Amino acid sequence: MLKTSCSALLAGILALHGIQASAQETMTGAGATFPYPVYSQWADDYQDAKGIGLNYQAIGSGGGIKQITAKTVTFGASDAPLKKDELDEHGLMQWPMIMGGVVPVLNLPGTEKNSLKLDGETLADIYAGKITHWDDAAIADLNPDVDLPDTAITPVYRAEGSGTNFLFTHYLSQVNDEFADTIGEGKSVAWPAGVGAKANAGVAKQVAETEGAIGYVEFAYAKQNDLDHIRLRNHDGEYVEPSSDSFKAAAANADWSNAPGFYLVLTDQVGADSWPITGASFILMHKQVEDPAAAKRVLEFFDWAYANGGDAANELDYVPMPENVADQVRDSWGDIEGPQGESIWP
DSSP states (O other): OOOOOOHHHHHSEEEEEEESSOOGEEEEEEEEEEEEHHHHHHHHHHHHHHSSSSEEEEEOOHHHHHHHTTTSEEEEEEEEOOOHHHHHHHHHEEEEEEEEEEEEEEETTTTTTTOOEEHHHHHHHTTTTTTOOOOOHHHHHHHHSSOOOOOEEEOOOOOOOOOHHHHHHHHHHHOOOOHHTTTOOSSSSSSSEEESSSSSHHHHHHHHHSSTTEEEEEHHHHHHHTEEEEEEEESSSSOOOOSSSHHHHTTTTTTGGGSGGOOOOOOOOOOOOOSSSEEEEEEEEBOSSSSSHHHHHHHHHHHHHHHHHHHHHTTTTTTEHHHHHHHHHHHGGOOOTTTOBBBBBO
C-alpha cells in the first residue's frame, strides 16, 4: 500500500523521494496531483529496486506544463492532454501513463453514505450556481427514497490550473449545453459559485470540513480520506459506483493507436458499467533533450513502471495501461534525441 499517510495526502503539495540519493541518481518531474498516489508508490518501489529516487512536485497539470515548457524539470505530468499542434509548438511529446476516475464527493450528514444519485446535468447546474440547496426538486427527483435536508450546497473546486478541472469540466460540458456555453471546459475556468481549494488533497480537506459541501477528486483521495461519494448516471443511463472496474469499463473502447500525439479524453464513454469521468494522466518530455542521461533515467523509470507497476496501480484503484499501449509508447520514445541528434532510447 501507499506509504504516504492520509494526513500527508491532505496536506501534500510537494512529494520528495530519493532524498538520500545523489543528484546524478535523482529524476525530476512536476505536474498533476491526480496520479500522485501511484507515482509516489512507484517511486518508493523503484528506489528500493534500483536505488534511484524521484523528486516529483505535485503542483497541478497547469504547473507541470509550465515547468516542462520552461525546461526546469526532466518531465511534466498533466491530466489534460495537449493536442498535436500544441505539442509541436513547444517541441514536446506525450504519452498516457495511468488511467483513473474523478469522483464527486460530498459532506451531507443524515443521508446514507455513498447512496446519493446525481446525473451530469444536475451536477453541472450545482456547479453553475443554479441549484443551491440539497432538497432542490431536481435532486429530489433523482432520489425519491431519500429525505433530503434543507442544507445549503457549497461547491468546492480546484483553485489552480488542474487536469482534474479539465476532466470534470470536459464531462459537464458534454452533458449540459448551458454549462458548455457559459462556463466551458479547461484547466482553469471562472466558477460562478463555491470556494476554491488547492490540489486534490485541498479539495478533499475542504469537503471533509464543510457540511453541505460537494467537490471532485481523484478516487484514491476519496478512498484514502473515507469521503462520501456520488453514484453518477452514465451515458447509458445507468447509475454506477466509482471503482477500478467502472474505470476499466470506460477505458475499454479507447483507441490509442488512432490518437495523434496520444490525445484522447475518456469522459462520458458508452457502456452500462462505464464511470462517466474517467481519464488518463500523461507524461510530457521534450523531443530534443539537453541532458540525455537524465532523459534516459526517466524513460527507464517509466519503462519499469509499465512492466512492474500494475499491482500497485490496481491496489490504489487506478487502471494500468494495456501492454499493447505500453509498447506503442515505448516505440514513440525513439523520437527523443540528444543535443547532437543522437537517439536516447533504448
